[in-house]
Amino acid sequence: MTVSLQIALPSSYDLSTLPDADVATLAKEGREAAFRELVHRYERPVFSLIFRMVRDRETAEDLAQDTFVRVLNHIDRYRPEFKFSSWLFKIANNLTIDHLRKRQLDTISIEGSPHAATTAEAEATSVDVRSHDESPLEEIESRELGSAIEGAIAQLRPEYRSCILLRHVEGRSYEEIAATLDLPLGTVKTYIHRARHELREALAHLRT
Amino acid sequence: MDRHLLPEEIDQLLDGDVGFGTAPLKTHVRACAACRAELDDARALVRQLEHMPHFQPSALFADRVMAQVQVFVPWHVTALDTLRGFMPRTRTARAFAWGGFGSAALVLTALSLWLLTRLDAVIFAIDMVVGRVRAAVGSSLADMVAALFGSTAVHAFRTSGTVGLWMGLTVLLLLAAVTARAMRAVVTGPRRR
Numbered sequence: 391m392t393v394s395l396q397i398a399l400p401s402s403y404d405l406s407t408l409p410d411a412d413v414a415t416l417a418k419e420g421r422e423a424a425f426r427e428l429v430h431r432y433e434r435p436v437f438s439l440i441f442r443m444v445r446d447r448e449t450a451e452d453l454a455q456d457t458f459v460r461v462l463n464h465i466d467r468y469r470p471e472f473k474f475s476s477w478l479f480k481i482a483n484n485l486t487i488d489h490l491r492k493r494q495l496d497t498i499s500i501e502g503s504p505h506a507a508t509t510a511e512a513e514a515t516s517v518d519v520r521s522h523d524e525s526p527l528e529e530i531e532s533r534e535l536g537s538a539i540e541g542a543i544a545q546l547r548p549e550y551r552s553c554i555l556l557r558h559v560e561g562r563s564y565e566e567i568a569a570t571l572d573l574p575l576g577t578v579k580t581y582i583h584r585a586r587h588e589l590r591e592a593l594a595h596l597r598t
Numbered sequence: 599m600d601r602h603l604l605p606e607e608i609d610q611l612l613d614g615d616v617g618f619g620t621a622p623l624k625t626h627v628r629a630c631a632a633c634r635a636e637l638d639d640a641r642a643l644v645r646q647l648e649h650m651p652h653f654q655p656s657a658l659f660a661d662r663v664m665a666q667v668q669v670f671v672p673w674h675v676t677a678l679d680t681l682r683g684f685m686p687r688t689r690t691a692r693a694f695a696w697g698g699f700g701s702a703a704l705v706l707t708a709l710s711l712w713l714l715t716r717l718d719a720v721i722f723a724i725d726m727v728v729g730r731v732r733a734a735v736g737s738s739l740a741d742m743v744a745a746l747f748g749s750t751a752v753h754a755f756r757t758s759g760t761v762g763l764w765m766g767l768t769v770l771l772l773l774a775a776v777t778a779r780a781m782r783a784v785v786t787g788p789r790r791r
Contacts, residue, residue, distance in 0.1 A: 419671070419672065419675045420669050420670050420671030420672060420675055422664070422669050425664065425667055425669060426660060426664060429659075429660045429663050429664070430660065433654075433655055433659055433660060434652040434653065434654055434655070435652055437652075437653055437654070437655040437659070438651075438652040438653045441653050450655075451655050451656060451659065454655060454659070455659070455662055455663055455666075458663040458667075459663060459666045459667060462663070462667045463666075463667055463668055539646055539647065539650065540650075554647065558644055558647035558648050558650075559647060559648070559650050559652075561648070579609075582609075583605065583606065583609050586609070586612075586640065586643060586644075587605065589643055589647075590639060590640065590643055593643065
Protein backbone atom coordinates (compact mmCIF):
# COMPACT_ATOMS: atom_id res chain seq x y z
CA MET A 391 0.00 0.00 0.00
CA THR A 392 2.83 2.33 0.89
CA VAL A 393 4.59 1.56 -2.36
CA SER A 394 1.50 2.01 -4.52
CA LEU A 395 0.90 5.38 -2.86
CA GLN A 396 4.43 6.38 -3.58
CA ILE A 397 4.18 5.26 -7.17
CA ALA A 398 1.06 7.37 -7.48
CA LEU A 399 2.96 10.44 -6.31
CA PRO A 400 6.61 9.73 -7.16
CA SER A 401 7.75 13.33 -7.13
CA SER A 402 6.36 14.25 -3.71
CA TYR A 403 7.34 11.12 -1.77
CA ASP A 404 10.35 10.91 0.54
CA LEU A 405 12.29 7.80 -0.41
CA SER A 406 14.51 7.98 2.65
CA THR A 407 11.61 6.92 4.90
CA LEU A 408 10.91 3.72 2.97
CA PRO A 409 12.36 0.32 3.87
CA ASP A 410 14.95 -1.18 1.51
CA ALA A 411 12.51 -3.68 0.00
CA ASP A 412 10.12 -0.91 -1.08
CA VAL A 413 12.93 1.20 -2.53
CA ALA A 414 14.19 -1.86 -4.42
CA THR A 415 10.66 -2.43 -5.77
CA LEU A 416 10.60 1.15 -7.04
CA ALA A 417 14.01 0.62 -8.62
CA LYS A 418 12.59 -2.43 -10.40
CA GLU A 419 10.01 -0.07 -11.88
CA GLY A 420 12.77 2.04 -13.35
CA ARG A 421 12.69 4.93 -10.86
CA GLU A 422 16.16 6.46 -11.04
CA ALA A 423 15.67 8.20 -7.68
CA ALA A 424 15.22 4.78 -6.06
CA PHE A 425 18.54 3.55 -7.54
CA ARG A 426 20.26 6.66 -6.18
CA GLU A 427 18.66 6.16 -2.78
CA LEU A 428 20.04 2.60 -2.57
CA VAL A 429 23.51 3.86 -3.50
CA HIS A 430 23.22 6.67 -0.95
CA ARG A 431 22.18 4.26 1.82
CA TYR A 432 24.92 1.72 1.30
CA GLU A 433 27.89 3.48 -0.33
CA ARG A 434 29.61 4.03 3.03
CA PRO A 435 29.07 0.57 4.58
CA VAL A 436 29.99 -1.24 1.35
CA PHE A 437 32.99 0.97 0.68
CA SER A 438 34.17 0.63 4.30
CA LEU A 439 33.87 -3.15 4.27
CA ILE A 440 35.81 -3.41 1.01
CA PHE A 441 38.37 -0.79 2.05
CA ARG A 442 39.10 -2.65 5.29
CA MET A 443 39.52 -5.81 3.25
CA VAL A 444 41.80 -4.49 0.48
CA ARG A 445 43.39 -1.48 2.27
CA ASP A 446 43.61 0.54 -0.94
CA ARG A 447 41.21 3.42 -1.60
CA GLU A 448 41.30 3.26 -5.39
CA THR A 449 40.81 -0.51 -5.50
CA ALA A 450 38.08 -0.27 -2.87
CA GLU A 451 36.24 2.35 -4.92
CA ASP A 452 36.49 0.23 -8.06
CA LEU A 453 35.23 -2.87 -6.23
CA ALA A 454 32.42 -0.94 -4.51
CA GLN A 455 31.44 0.52 -7.88
CA ASP A 456 31.41 -2.95 -9.48
CA THR A 457 29.28 -4.19 -6.59
CA PHE A 458 26.62 -1.51 -7.02
CA VAL A 459 26.63 -1.76 -10.82
CA ARG A 460 26.14 -5.53 -10.63
CA VAL A 461 23.40 -5.35 -8.05
CA LEU A 462 21.51 -2.46 -9.62
CA ASN A 463 21.71 -3.84 -13.15
CA HIS A 464 20.17 -7.09 -11.86
CA ILE A 465 17.67 -5.47 -9.52
CA ASP A 466 14.90 -7.46 -11.26
CA ARG A 467 16.37 -10.59 -9.63
CA TYR A 468 15.97 -9.18 -6.13
CA ARG A 469 13.37 -10.96 -4.01
CA PRO A 470 11.86 -8.79 -1.25
CA GLU A 471 11.65 -11.71 1.20
CA PHE A 472 15.45 -11.43 1.58
CA LYS A 473 17.33 -8.49 3.01
CA PHE A 474 18.62 -6.19 0.28
CA SER A 475 21.72 -5.36 2.32
CA SER A 476 22.61 -9.06 2.72
CA TRP A 477 22.50 -9.47 -1.07
CA LEU A 478 24.62 -6.35 -1.54
CA PHE A 479 27.21 -7.40 1.05
CA LYS A 480 27.33 -10.88 -0.47
CA ILE A 481 28.26 -9.47 -3.90
CA ALA A 482 30.73 -7.03 -2.28
CA ASN A 483 32.39 -9.81 -0.30
CA ASN A 484 32.57 -12.17 -3.29
CA LEU A 485 34.16 -9.52 -5.50
CA THR A 486 36.63 -8.57 -2.77
CA ILE A 487 37.63 -12.15 -1.97
CA ASP A 488 38.08 -12.81 -5.72
CA HIS A 489 40.24 -9.70 -5.93
CA LEU A 490 42.33 -10.72 -2.91
CA ARG A 491 42.81 -14.18 -4.34
CA LYS A 492 43.98 -12.72 -7.63
CA ARG A 493 46.26 -10.12 -6.09
CA GLN A 494 47.11 -11.99 -2.89
CA LEU A 495 46.82 -8.65 -1.14
CA ASP A 496 45.61 -9.66 2.26
CA THR A 497 47.78 -7.80 4.75
CA ILE A 498 48.73 -4.19 4.30
CA SER A 499 49.92 -1.38 6.52
CA ILE A 500 47.44 1.01 8.07
CA GLU A 501 49.76 3.80 6.91
CA GLY A 502 48.77 3.41 3.28
CA SER A 503 48.70 1.28 0.16
CA PRO A 504 51.80 -0.80 -0.59
CA HIS A 505 51.44 0.37 -4.19
CA ALA A 506 51.99 3.97 -3.16
CA ALA A 507 55.16 5.25 -4.82
CA THR A 508 55.46 8.56 -2.96
CA THR A 509 54.78 9.81 0.59
CA ALA A 510 51.83 11.81 -0.69
CA GLU A 511 50.31 8.71 -2.26
CA ALA A 512 50.83 6.73 0.94
CA GLU A 513 49.13 9.49 2.90
CA ALA A 514 46.25 9.59 0.44
CA THR A 515 45.66 5.87 0.82
CA SER A 516 46.11 5.75 4.58
CA VAL A 517 43.22 5.14 6.95
CA ASP A 518 41.96 8.17 8.85
CA VAL A 519 40.43 6.91 12.07
CA ARG A 520 40.06 10.22 13.88
CA SER A 521 36.88 11.27 15.60
CA HIS A 522 35.90 14.94 15.26
CA ASP A 523 34.94 15.69 18.88
CA GLU A 524 38.10 14.79 20.76
CA SER A 525 40.80 16.78 22.52
CA PRO A 526 44.30 16.66 20.98
CA LEU A 527 45.46 14.10 23.56
CA GLU A 528 42.34 11.98 23.18
CA GLU A 529 42.72 12.31 19.44
CA ILE A 530 46.25 10.98 19.58
CA GLU A 531 45.20 8.12 21.86
CA SER A 532 42.13 7.41 19.77
CA ARG A 533 44.11 7.55 16.57
CA GLU A 534 46.70 5.22 18.07
CA LEU A 535 44.02 2.79 19.24
CA GLY A 536 42.01 3.10 16.04
CA SER A 537 45.11 2.56 13.96
CA ALA A 538 46.04 -0.42 16.10
CA ILE A 539 42.60 -1.99 15.62
CA GLU A 540 42.64 -1.27 11.90
CA GLY A 541 46.12 -2.75 11.73
CA ALA A 542 45.08 -5.80 13.74
CA ILE A 543 42.06 -6.34 11.49
CA ALA A 544 44.31 -6.06 8.45
CA GLN A 545 46.40 -8.92 9.84
CA LEU A 546 43.43 -11.28 10.05
CA ARG A 547 42.68 -13.87 7.39
CA PRO A 548 40.24 -12.40 4.81
CA GLU A 549 37.41 -14.74 5.85
CA TYR A 550 37.85 -13.80 9.53
CA ARG A 551 37.95 -10.16 8.49
CA SER A 552 34.64 -10.35 6.59
CA CYS A 553 32.96 -12.07 9.50
CA ILE A 554 34.21 -9.74 12.23
CA LEU A 555 33.46 -6.61 10.19
CA LEU A 556 29.94 -7.75 9.33
CA ARG A 557 29.30 -8.76 12.95
CA HIS A 558 30.65 -5.77 14.83
CA VAL A 559 30.94 -2.90 12.36
CA GLU A 560 27.75 -3.61 10.38
CA GLY A 561 25.91 -5.19 13.31
CA ARG A 562 24.72 -8.29 11.43
CA SER A 563 23.46 -11.40 13.20
CA TYR A 564 25.32 -14.72 12.91
CA GLU A 565 22.52 -16.06 10.70
CA GLU A 566 22.71 -13.09 8.34
CA ILE A 567 26.49 -13.41 8.09
CA ALA A 568 26.14 -17.13 7.32
CA ALA A 569 23.63 -16.32 4.55
CA THR A 570 25.70 -13.43 3.22
CA LEU A 571 28.97 -15.33 3.07
CA ASP A 572 27.45 -18.70 2.13
CA LEU A 573 29.02 -20.33 5.18
CA PRO A 574 27.56 -22.75 7.74
CA LEU A 575 26.44 -21.03 10.96
CA GLY A 576 28.98 -23.01 13.02
CA THR A 577 31.81 -21.87 10.76
CA VAL A 578 30.77 -18.23 11.14
CA LYS A 579 30.76 -18.58 14.94
CA THR A 580 34.19 -20.21 14.85
CA TYR A 581 35.62 -17.51 12.57
CA ILE A 582 34.27 -14.71 14.76
CA HIS A 583 35.55 -16.41 17.89
CA ARG A 584 39.02 -16.83 16.39
CA ALA A 585 39.02 -13.30 14.99
CA ARG A 586 38.16 -11.84 18.42
CA HIS A 587 40.86 -13.97 20.02
CA GLU A 588 43.48 -12.87 17.48
CA LEU A 589 42.45 -9.22 17.81
CA ARG A 590 42.70 -9.35 21.59
CA GLU A 591 46.14 -10.88 21.33
CA ALA A 592 47.25 -8.32 18.77
CA LEU A 593 45.97 -5.44 20.93
CA ALA A 594 47.20 -6.85 24.27
CA HIS A 595 50.16 -4.44 24.36
CA LEU A 596 47.77 -1.45 24.45
CA ARG A 597 46.08 -2.68 27.62
CA THR A 598 49.23 -3.08 29.69
CA MET B 599 31.52 -24.11 38.73
CA ASP B 600 35.06 -25.05 39.80
CA ARG B 601 36.95 -23.89 36.73
CA HIS B 602 37.50 -20.73 34.67
CA LEU B 603 35.23 -19.99 31.73
CA LEU B 604 36.08 -21.50 28.35
CA PRO B 605 36.57 -19.09 25.40
CA GLU B 606 33.24 -20.28 23.91
CA GLU B 607 31.52 -19.45 27.19
CA ILE B 608 33.04 -15.96 27.18
CA ASP B 609 31.65 -15.59 23.63
CA GLN B 610 28.22 -16.68 24.84
CA LEU B 611 28.18 -13.94 27.44
CA LEU B 612 29.65 -11.47 24.97
CA ASP B 613 26.86 -12.11 22.47
CA GLY B 614 24.27 -11.68 25.21
CA ASP B 615 22.94 -15.22 24.86
CA VAL B 616 20.05 -15.94 27.18
CA GLY B 617 18.85 -19.23 28.65
CA PHE B 618 19.35 -21.42 31.66
CA GLY B 619 22.87 -22.34 30.42
CA THR B 620 24.18 -18.82 30.90
CA ALA B 621 22.99 -18.40 34.50
CA PRO B 622 25.88 -20.42 36.05
CA LEU B 623 28.33 -18.60 33.77
CA LYS B 624 27.12 -15.22 35.03
CA THR B 625 27.30 -16.43 38.63
CA HIS B 626 30.86 -17.58 38.06
CA VAL B 627 31.88 -14.25 36.48
CA ARG B 628 30.54 -12.38 39.49
CA ALA B 629 32.71 -14.53 41.78
CA CYS B 630 35.88 -14.93 39.63
CA ALA B 631 38.04 -11.83 39.10
CA ALA B 632 40.13 -13.47 36.32
CA CYS B 633 37.08 -14.41 34.25
CA ARG B 634 35.50 -11.00 34.90
CA ALA B 635 38.66 -9.32 33.63
CA GLU B 636 38.65 -11.61 30.60
CA LEU B 637 35.02 -10.76 29.82
CA ASP B 638 35.57 -7.01 30.36
CA ASP B 639 38.52 -7.19 28.04
CA ALA B 640 36.45 -8.90 25.35
CA ARG B 641 33.62 -6.40 25.81
CA ALA B 642 36.05 -3.50 25.43
CA LEU B 643 37.27 -4.93 22.14
CA VAL B 644 33.71 -5.33 20.86
CA ARG B 645 32.91 -1.74 21.87
CA GLN B 646 35.95 -0.50 19.99
CA LEU B 647 34.99 -2.49 16.92
CA GLU B 648 31.42 -1.20 17.06
CA HIS B 649 32.68 2.39 17.16
CA MET B 650 34.89 2.03 14.12
CA PRO B 651 33.88 4.71 11.62
CA HIS B 652 32.53 4.17 8.13
CA PHE B 653 34.70 5.52 5.35
CA GLN B 654 33.32 7.82 2.69
CA PRO B 655 33.99 7.08 -0.97
CA SER B 656 34.74 9.99 -3.32
CA ALA B 657 32.06 12.60 -3.94
CA LEU B 658 31.40 11.41 -7.50
CA PHE B 659 30.97 7.77 -6.50
CA ALA B 660 27.17 7.70 -6.91
CA ASP B 661 27.36 9.44 -10.30
CA ARG B 662 29.98 6.99 -11.53
CA VAL B 663 27.79 4.08 -10.44
CA MET B 664 24.66 5.55 -12.04
CA ALA B 665 26.54 6.15 -15.32
CA GLN B 666 26.90 2.37 -15.61
CA VAL B 667 23.43 1.39 -14.44
CA GLN B 668 20.84 0.72 -17.11
CA VAL B 669 17.59 2.12 -15.78
CA PHE B 670 14.85 0.15 -17.52
CA VAL B 671 11.30 1.46 -17.27
CA PRO B 672 8.71 -1.29 -17.96
CA TRP B 673 5.94 -0.37 -20.45
CA HIS B 674 3.17 -0.53 -17.85
CA VAL B 675 5.02 1.99 -15.66
CA THR B 676 5.49 4.31 -18.67
CA ALA B 677 1.80 3.98 -19.52
CA LEU B 678 0.77 4.75 -15.93
CA ASP B 679 3.13 7.71 -15.77
CA THR B 680 1.69 9.09 -19.02
CA LEU B 681 -1.81 8.76 -17.62
CA ARG B 682 -0.70 10.45 -14.42
CA GLY B 683 0.66 13.31 -16.51
CA PHE B 684 -2.91 14.13 -17.52
CA MET B 685 -4.12 14.15 -13.93
CA PRO B 686 -4.68 17.61 -12.45
CA ARG B 687 -2.27 18.63 -9.68
CA THR B 688 -4.62 20.14 -7.11
CA ARG B 689 -7.09 18.16 -5.06
CA THR B 690 -10.07 20.29 -6.17
CA ALA B 691 -9.19 19.93 -9.84
CA ARG B 692 -8.79 16.18 -9.36
CA ALA B 693 -12.21 16.01 -7.69
CA PHE B 694 -13.72 17.86 -10.66
CA ALA B 695 -11.95 15.58 -13.14
CA TRP B 696 -13.17 12.46 -11.35
CA GLY B 697 -16.65 13.96 -11.21
CA GLY B 698 -16.53 14.59 -14.96
CA PHE B 699 -15.28 11.06 -15.71
CA GLY B 700 -17.96 9.59 -13.46
CA SER B 701 -20.73 11.59 -15.11
CA ALA B 702 -19.52 10.67 -18.62
CA ALA B 703 -19.33 7.00 -17.64
CA LEU B 704 -22.86 7.16 -16.21
CA VAL B 705 -24.30 8.81 -19.34
CA LEU B 706 -22.55 6.30 -21.64
CA THR B 707 -23.78 3.36 -19.57
CA ALA B 708 -27.35 4.67 -19.60
CA LEU B 709 -27.14 5.25 -23.38
CA SER B 710 -25.80 1.73 -23.97
CA LEU B 711 -28.58 0.23 -21.88
CA TRP B 712 -31.22 2.28 -23.72
CA LEU B 713 -29.81 1.18 -27.10
CA LEU B 714 -29.82 -2.46 -25.98
CA THR B 715 -33.56 -2.23 -25.28
CA ARG B 716 -34.06 -0.96 -28.86
CA LEU B 717 -31.81 -3.38 -30.72
CA ASP B 718 -34.02 -3.60 -33.86
CA ALA B 719 -33.88 0.19 -34.27
CA VAL B 720 -30.07 0.14 -33.85
CA ILE B 721 -29.68 -2.60 -36.51
CA PHE B 722 -31.94 -0.67 -38.88
CA ALA B 723 -29.92 2.53 -38.37
CA ILE B 724 -26.59 0.70 -38.93
CA ASP B 725 -27.95 -0.91 -42.15
CA MET B 726 -29.07 2.48 -43.39
CA VAL B 727 -25.68 4.10 -42.72
CA VAL B 728 -23.76 1.20 -44.32
CA GLY B 729 -26.03 1.33 -47.41
CA ARG B 730 -25.49 5.07 -47.82
CA VAL B 731 -21.71 4.78 -47.45
CA ARG B 732 -21.62 1.92 -49.98
CA ALA B 733 -23.70 3.93 -52.46
CA ALA B 734 -21.46 6.98 -52.06
CA VAL B 735 -18.24 4.95 -52.54
CA GLY B 736 -19.70 3.09 -55.55
CA SER B 737 -20.79 6.35 -57.16
CA SER B 738 -17.33 7.90 -56.65
CA LEU B 739 -15.62 4.85 -58.13
CA ALA B 740 -18.01 4.85 -61.11
CA ASP B 741 -17.28 8.54 -61.72
CA MET B 742 -13.53 7.86 -61.57
CA VAL B 743 -13.73 4.88 -63.97
CA ALA B 744 -15.97 6.88 -66.33
CA ALA B 745 -13.47 9.73 -66.31
CA LEU B 746 -10.56 7.38 -67.03
CA PHE B 747 -12.05 4.79 -69.39
CA GLY B 748 -15.45 6.17 -70.43
CA SER B 749 -19.05 5.17 -69.61
CA THR B 750 -18.72 1.84 -71.57
CA ALA B 751 -16.24 0.61 -68.97
CA VAL B 752 -18.65 1.54 -66.16
CA HIS B 753 -21.45 -0.36 -67.88
CA ALA B 754 -19.15 -3.39 -68.41
CA PHE B 755 -18.24 -3.40 -64.72
CA ARG B 756 -21.86 -3.15 -63.64
CA THR B 757 -22.95 -6.06 -65.83
CA SER B 758 -20.01 -8.33 -64.87
CA GLY B 759 -20.87 -8.21 -61.13
CA THR B 760 -18.42 -8.72 -58.24
CA VAL B 761 -15.82 -10.67 -60.31
CA GLY B 762 -15.63 -7.83 -62.79
CA LEU B 763 -15.28 -5.31 -60.00
CA TRP B 764 -12.33 -7.21 -58.46
CA MET B 765 -10.67 -7.65 -61.84
CA GLY B 766 -11.06 -3.95 -62.52
CA LEU B 767 -9.58 -3.06 -59.13
CA THR B 768 -6.61 -5.40 -59.74
CA VAL B 769 -5.91 -3.84 -63.14
CA LEU B 770 -6.19 -0.39 -61.56
CA LEU B 771 -3.70 -1.28 -58.82
CA LEU B 772 -1.28 -2.80 -61.34
CA LEU B 773 -1.47 0.31 -63.47
CA ALA B 774 -0.85 2.50 -60.41
CA ALA B 775 2.19 0.37 -59.44
CA VAL B 776 3.66 0.50 -62.98
CA THR B 777 3.11 4.26 -63.13
CA ALA B 778 4.75 4.81 -59.72
CA ARG B 779 7.76 2.71 -60.73
CA ALA B 780 8.11 4.55 -64.05
CA MET B 781 7.95 7.92 -62.30
CA ARG B 782 10.55 6.82 -59.79
CA ALA B 783 12.83 5.70 -62.61
CA VAL B 784 12.41 9.09 -64.28
CA VAL B 785 13.21 10.95 -61.06
CA THR B 786 16.22 8.83 -59.97
CA GLY B 787 17.59 8.26 -63.50
CA PRO B 788 19.51 11.54 -63.91
CA ARG B 789 21.10 11.15 -60.42
CA ARG B 790 22.61 7.76 -61.28
CA ARG B 791 24.36 9.22 -64.24
